[in-house]
Amino acid sequence: MLYAVALCLLLAVLLTVLAIRRADTRRRGLRLLAGLLAAAGLGLAAFPPTRSFTQPAPASAILLTDGYSADTLQALQRQVAAGTPVWRLAPHRADDTTTIPNVAAVRQLLPGITRLHVLGQGLPVADVAALQGLHLVPHADASRVGFAMAAWPTQPELGQPWQIEGSFSAPTAGPVWVRLLAAGAPRDSVQLPAGRGSFRLRFTPKAVGTTVYQVQAHQKGRLLAQEPVPVEILPTQPLRLLILASAPSFEIRFLKDELAARQHKVALRIGVSRGLAQTEFLNLPTPLNLSRLTPRLLATFDVLLLDNDALASLSADESQALSQSVRTGTCNVLLLADGSAIPRQLPGGAAFRLQARPANAAALPLQWPGTTQPTPSPATHVLLNSASLRPLLSTASQQVAAASRRLGLGQVAVTTVTETFPWLLQRQLGVYHAYWSQLLSAVRPAQTTSELRLLSSWPRPAEPVVLRYEGPATRSPLTIISPGNTTTLVRRQDATVPEWTTAPYWAAAPGWHEARVGSTSRHFYVYDSMAWPLPRFVEWQRAARQNAATGAQAVVGAPATATTTWPRWLGFGLFVLGAGLLWVEEKL
Template sequence: MLYLLPLLLAVLLTVLALRRPDTRRRGLRVGAGLLAAAGLGLAALPPVTSRPSTAPPATAVLLTAGYSPDTLADLLRRLGPGVPVWRYAPGNVTPNDTPAFRNASAIRAKLPGLRQLHVLGTGVPPTDAPALAGLRVHRHADARPMGFQQSTWNAQPELGQLLTVTGTFTGAKTWEPVWLSLRAAGAARDSVQLPKGMGAFALRFRPRAAGRAVYMLEARQSGRRLAQEPVPVEVQDPEPLRVLLLAAAPSFELRFLKNHLAERQYAVALRTGLSRGLTQTEFLNLPNPPALGSLTPALLRRFDVVVTDAATLAGFSSAETRALQAALNNGTSGLLLLADAPTLPRQLPGGAAFRLQPQPAAAAATPQRLSWPEGPTTVTALVPATLRLAEKLRPLITGPNRQPVAATRRVGLGTVVVSTVAETFPWQLRNQPAIYTAYWSRLLGAARPGQPTPLSVAALNHWPHPNAPLEFRTTGAAAGPLSITPPTGPALALAQRPDALVSEWRTATYWPAVAGWHRAQVGKAQQWVYVYAPRQWRGPGQQQWPLAARQPAGTAASVGPATNLGAPERTAWPRWWGYAVFLLGAGLLWLEEKL
């Protein structure tokens, strides 16, 4: 309705000007009337002009390595005009065609009003991704790049344990098979074929020497090497235990076990019953040997694991049983029982969870196959009985019909292990030391009491690279200074920051300059960390950076029209323009009438 008022006023003034008898200056009267009407219209409804917006855009496109021009063109067509396009270029070379960011923090500084960011290509490094927190990031990856996408392994295996390397791989030609191999000491130790050129894999190898080593994961297709990635490990010598062997009578089983543990530098004490009231004792690698008359708290404090048979445990007095129960509750000792009797003794701590199931006579006299995770594939032994599964039991080794023949349960802070395997020394007689070592390492490792670590240092980054921050965490109330020794050059001392939640934690940031082994040391605790070369293990980083940015993974299919993409600014004319034009027109009408 407001648009009609100036028009009606203009018609009225024109009609009045034309009806006047005096025809002189009629054109001036008509023009002045229209000018006055136009002035009132401009004052009531000032016109609006549009001009390009100078406000920072709310949506932008970031190009990273490996992006597709076709994807960029399709995205810009859907987002509309006015969307800025930037390139992530952390190196020294600056592209000429597109403005570039050196790091992710510069994105927020250059585009303060940014709300949505479309990332094309492989993405930003995980260390830069936290700078994008708070943005709605849409990821546009055309295809997963070729190579090892993810992999896991135990970086500190014990000597004699099986090292398993698992992960996923994507080949260039999915219609051709790919051979993956794990190489150590210049030779392939295990290999697997991916028939479709991609998928999950698992490779295994048992290290034969302690120390630091760098194995290699290799992928080949049609005889051509597609990818190669390092697998750094630090093979640990098993920490020698202090083992107390108690036998009711001489046996080959404990004699072979005693010699085996002594060869591995374990501290061993053996008490063997010869007749009623007569025992024989032996000590190996144990200075200042104690008296082995009866089990006392003082005696149990000197040993980590007690290995005994059913007859010896059944002959414990009430005081010895209480001492063993207390050592288990305090977590100072573990118990390994060789169940060589039809029933378990009532003195067994936590014995209510263990139940024996005798095997038929024919099965008990025939060697049965044994298996456990990452154990040897061909293991057989006599199994007179199995253990009945219970809620509190954790199977360690399984035998016939996948029934446990060795299991463990927690008792207080300690562990009780029960094994029903009758004889393992034949493995030594058949020259199978690897099987013998793996079997007893699993049992003794399960019975080993947990040792507190008053001082430790650990790296928090799984895939460190040069010129990227590497976080370290030290544990200990008096951790002391943290020093880093690179492959070349002097050691560096790092400043540590106290943790806000855990008073015993300290964190420090280190920027490695070169690839290779780096040693982190605080006090007597040390940790070796391998820094990968710039082009190594890039696949895991491409999977981790969206999580580091704390945003849901977006896809191109979910992208719609952008909002607030630098829309043009609309500005209204000042109203005084209308008043000035009205006064000019009204003044001309008044002046013409006076003439």
């Protein structure tokens, strides 16, 4: 910089000296003026002057994202101030609109911006944090066709009832059929008479592995919308059950055979006469001593299933061992309440109170989550509901037929339905298996092993997918296996729970991915960028409102200071003008 200033001053002095010492004194003033113009022009070209000014605080812009409507853009441009810039969020440059590669460029293009109008599908939730302090205004099209919301279990167990719930909205009135396609065929459907509303579809998975179901909406034979429903069918986790029965019964006979057929490990002790009991072991290689309940024996099993008389016959030491096992979470209890009262030996039994049902209520149907139709209830008693109980089965009149409660680290469940084998004789296998699945799931021990959890609702390519590892500390990295690629990520310790670690992952393509940390793994699905647009838009609207509520007030009304620089061509123009005058004057 100093050399350039010295050069300009030297040029000005040189031209001035030459103009004064020239013998021809005519047009000396013109020569002096031309020399100074040439030197000043060279200086202005090297160091153009700048000017600072205060930019008014109110400033807004329009950002176009995928799926925006041209009509919505035109209507918005008539409402905002003239000259409001319009940008397009896209990785590639467009000819018609200024393109920005990411949302971080918004403040660089317009430093004083306070309001950003967003058209189309909206921004990814992860990008909203980069616009902290801006008032984000989402603009939706006049009518949107599709599934407004949906939720389903992403990792159901094989053979367990599975369902998807959601809502659909169509622009025109008229009945709409929503159906579920699974395993290559339609499995369930429901009609929405008004063309919009909530739906619930059910299916029972028949094979283990990852798969993608489809949910469709049809109106008069025309496909209105279709969205993928990815699920990972997990194999059934076998339970270790100890069954104590006071006497032989058809209920226990059929139950132990069905449990063993589903690969559960069953140990059975049935009272035959006073002081004499019969034992049986299914899927258990080593017979155990079942004559007395001890903490060591109970720790061998996940669930203790017994009836009223078997529970009432326990000694004080056995009752204490059972209570201790439940509170420590080593063995849970399921009681078949076939009497008029709950035995006092039941851990936490004070919360369960029985009430006789009226004689004319025996035909009232029994229902529970996952049932497709009500089932006749053979129960003669019901449970009095209380705040400490979690209902598992109920009648149409909302009477509780089965419930569970937490006791320490374990679970205690009671059912008043004690004769379910007629369902098998009537070939109602689905009802029978769904019933016992509901009860056994309530007393299934909690998993204490490590787990990988997906924290992103609708993963998409080029957006961060956050995964969290919950389990014992390990130095193993987080590995993502995607189609044709393997990525290793470094996990960061969670700020609130030290045992948790998280890592973001940017998927390159849609489809199934597998995450692994040591021996722990799970599959997750990355959706196409156009899949489930309405739930994503609702999620984006919620993030925009939270952003406005948390940070917009901190910057609204604050003026921004900007600078402007003279164009360099003015300096070059003065230099050319001065040099040209000197040349012309010399030729005259």
